[in-house]
Amino acid sequence: MLHEPAAQSGHDPSSSYKMKLGMWMFIFYSIFYAGFIAINLISPISMEKTFFSGLNLAVVYGFGLIIVALIQALIYDRACNLKEKELAGTQKTEVK
Amino acid sequence: MEMMPFLLFVFFVGLVLGLSFYFARQARSASGYYAAGGTVHWFVNGIAFAGDYLSAASFLGICGMIATAGYDGFLYSIGYLAGWIVALFVVAEPMKRLGKYTFTDALDAKFNSKGIQLAAAISTLVVSLFYLIPQMVGAGVLIQPLLGLPHYVGVILVGVIVIIIVATAGMTSTTYVQFLKGFMLVIFSSVLVFYMCGRGLTTTPDQGGAVPFYEYKIMAASEAGDSVTPADQSYKVSAVKDIKKDRFVKLMKEGVESWWVRQPGETAASIKLREAQFVALRADGSKIINGLASTAGGKLRQVGNMEVIAGKKGAEADTGSLSPIEYLAKVGSHDSVIGLWKDASFEDGTDKVKVYYSYPAPGNKVMRPGMKFKVEGNFWEKLDFVSLMLALFFGTAALPHILIRYYTVPSPAAARKSTIVAIAAIGFFYVLTLFMGIGAMTHGVVNVADNNMSAPLLARSFGTFLFSIISALAFATVLGTVSGLIIAASGAVAHDLMDRYLDMKLTDKSKVAAGKASAFVVGIIAIFLGIIFQGMNVSFLVGWAFAVAASANLPAIMMLLFWKKTSASGIVASIFVGTVSALGLIMLSPDMYKMYGFDPMTAPVPFSNPGIVSIPLSFITIVIVSMFSAKSSPVESNELSGA
Structure with a gap:
């Protein structure tokens, strides 16, 4: 049932790259998230303004926070995969 | 008692128990019991993450809160999902690389400190118990309309089934129970939203x-x-x-x-x-x-009904079928x-x-924040809102029952990929929660005495079959999450405390036996808590569990990974300060004063969500104590990251 062998996770030459990239992406998302909180505190009335296709800013921003999280996650995974392949000579870390 | 809900309920429970007995032979080693042997495929693990995470709080609590307080309930969905960003970008791969069975393993990977073993095990138990309460309350809430049995019967039933799941096959059965539940919950919630939009809006819902x-x-x-x-x-x-x-x-x-x-x-x-x-x-x-x-x-x-729909009243307001966007636009x-x-x-x-x-x-x-969380209120009310959003953001990556799922996959890259699958499944489900909550609010299905059943009651308005399957799934939701929590708690007792902290030198076999015995005890405690806390909104309680987790665990994890001078003493102090301050602030908060039967205005702490104070306090503690404590194996962050 979709089991796979456990791999020894020792030295990973791409880990510092992934850590830095993850940190930047985390910071970007944190700012986006903080923006949502800030608008609610500074100008809550703005949240009820129609923003897109009849939906107000609160709904669009809320859905946006969910969608952006997924987009960022996919970008991060793609970048990590490429780096892992590039440095595969050092240690194979690719997932089947 | 209606037959269809009963038969579907029996089918789900039978399926879950069948899976547990099927996988029982794989849980004879400690690795098999606590981490499913580290061999679960990343896609299965990702959906199991969703099954683990989409708890009674997500399904019952959020929908219930949206149904009665509008968009404010959806804030939980946003915060819960955003927390996965922290899990993916910061903790997923290091956690897999450093740990073995429990979150404590990862924190203690470079120190071998008795203090960390004790502190992390205690925080795991506190967070897991806090998180267990709303799940068990949710079980009791479900059993009443589903089978016509009293609240306490639902709580006892969940407790007993989960003890069997965990005691037979540990993390392996838990994983597949969570996988099935996560997958079916997303599918049938989509079906419910589809039907709901098809019915549209009316001022006289029947x-x-x-x-x-x-x-x-x-x-x-x-x-x-x-x-x-x-x-x-x-x-x-x-x-x-x-x-x-x-x-x-x-x-x-x-x-x-x-x-x-x-x-x-x-x-x-x-x-x-x-x-x-x-x-x-x-x-x-x-x-x-x-x-x-x-x-x-x-x-x-x-x-629950609309009195005026986009300026129209009475029969002329009936919209007929609406697209999902039109639905939200009309309501808002x-x-x-x-x-x-x-x-x-x-x-x-x-x-x-x-x-x-x-x-x-x-x-x-x-359709905007402000009905429950007073974003236009006074300073303390605004602070409460910020505090909640902070705790939700930082809480996910600090929940022990989520973190242990990183040990069930074969590699750090698989940990990363499974987190992305989780984000996709959980994110999609959280979008659906807004529709289900608003649907309940406008379809005349809300139980005024207990909003937790809003989503299943919405399903009932579309017929017994959908209600039966949604309710049985909601029950499976509780089973999946409670299993994960009990595994985490039993790992903390058997592996962290007995084997490592007390140095009992348990054999592989006795470690499994100790885990099963711990699961039994934690299950019994969970049953008692579920009965005592009957009537509380389950999402609200989970918000507190997140605050305790974010305060107790996340500062330690982040500083361990990103600050070379982090010391064992710093980690221990941070966990204790985070746990005690978060719990203390909750106990003295207006919401708890209301629960005690006192006037909430007399509460010494003027806000109910503690994260805004307890999370920074925990960070400050780890920095100060690490700087002043004796040199105790400072950590090389590149070593921890695997570079």
């Missing part, structure tokens, strides 16, 4: 013709000081109660009592009385509900009005009365 829409009476009256006189002389005023800003009037007609709420009229003396629902508990223990004895069929009506329109409900409790002679009454809420206000 649950597809099954329950006639009840029009609450509005009566003219005159008012002079404390005296109220209804225009209809057949009603006699029996009592007038002023509770905060609202006035409630008890009227008698032909020996039947009813409660009404005052509404302003055209002049100060000419007012309106709007019919309310009520439960009056007599001194002899009998209950009068909406004028009838509970034993003679008196019961509360389900509520500046020209829409929704009938929301609140309650007030007071004493009337020897009766204890609880009145439920509706008030008109503009659509544009309902």
Whole structure:
């Protein structure tokens, strides 16, 4: 049932790259998230303004926070995969 | 008891138990029991993450809160999902690389510190128990409409089934239970939203013709000081109660009592009385509900409807089928009005009365934050909102039962990929929660006494089959999450405390036995807690669990990974300060004062969500203690990252 062998996770030459990239992406998302909180505190009335296709800013921003999280996650995974392949000579870390 | 819900319930429980017995042989080693042997495929693990994470709080609590407080409930969805960003970008791969069975393993990977083993195990137990309460409450809530059994039976049933799941096959059976549940929950929630949009909006929802829409009476009256006189002389005023800003009037007609709420009229003396629902508990223990004895069929009506839809009333307001975007746009329109409900409790002679009454809420206000979390309120109310959002953001990546799922996959890259699958599944589900909550709010299905059942009751308005499957899934939701929590707690006791902290040198076999025994004890405790906390909104309670996790664990994890000078003493101090400060602030908060039966205004802490204080405090503690503590194996961050 979709089991796979456990791999020894020792030295990973791409880990510092992934850590830095993850940190930047985390910071970007944190700012986006903080923006949502800030608008609610500074100008809550703005949240009820129609923003897109009849939906107000609160709904669009809320859905946006969910969608952006997924987009960022996919970008991060793609970048990590490429780096892992590039440095595969050092240690194979690719997932089947 | 209806047969279809019962049969589906039995089928789900049978499936879950069958899986557990099937996988039992794989849980004979400690690795098999605590981490499913580290061989679960990343896709299965990702959906199992969703099954683990989409708890009773997500499904029952969030939908219930949206159904009664609008967009504010959706804040939980946003925060819960955003937390996965922290999990993916910061902790996923290092956690897999450093740990073995428990979150404590990862924290202690470079120190081998007794202090860390003890502190992390205690924080795991505290967070898991806090998280268990709402799950067990959710089980009790579900069992009443599903099988017609009392709350405590649901709690005991979940406790017993989960103990069997965990004690037979540990993390392996838990993983597949969570996988199945996560997958089916997303699918059938989508079906529910599809049906809901197909029905559209009306000002007189009748649950597809099954329950006639009840029009609450509005009566003219005159008012002079404390005296109220209804225009209809057949009603006699029996009592007038002023509770905060609202006035409630008890009227008698032909020996039947009813409660009404005052509404302003055209002049100060000419007012309106709007019919309310009520439960009056007599001194002899009998209950009068909406004028009838509970034993003679008196019961509360389900509520929730739009009074005005985009400027239209009555039959012309009926929309017919709507697209999902149109649905939300109509509800959130500046020209829409929704009938929301609140309650007030007071004493009337020897009766204890609880009145439920509706008030008109503009659509544009309902569809933005502010109904529950006062973003336009005073400083403390705003701080409460920020604090909640902070705890939700940082809580996910600090939940022990989520972190241990990183040990079930074969590699750090698989940990990363499974997190992305989780984000996709969980994110999609959270979008659905807004629809399900708003759907319940506008389809006349909300139980005024307990909003936790809003989503399953919405499903019931589309027929018994959908209700049965959604309820059985909700029950499976509780099973999946509780299993994960009990595995995490049993790992903390058997692996962290007994094997490592107490140095009992358990063999592989006895470590599994200790884990199973711990699971049994934690399961029993969970049953007691689930019975005691009956009636609390489950999402609200989970918000506190997140605050404790974010305060106790996340600062330690982040500083360990990103600050070379982090010391073992710093980690220990940070965990204890985070746990104690978060718990202390919760205990002294207005919401807890309300639970104690005190006036919330007298609470020493003016906000209910502790994260804004306890998370920074925990970070400051780890920095200060690490700087001043004796040199204890400072950590090389590149070493921890695997570079």
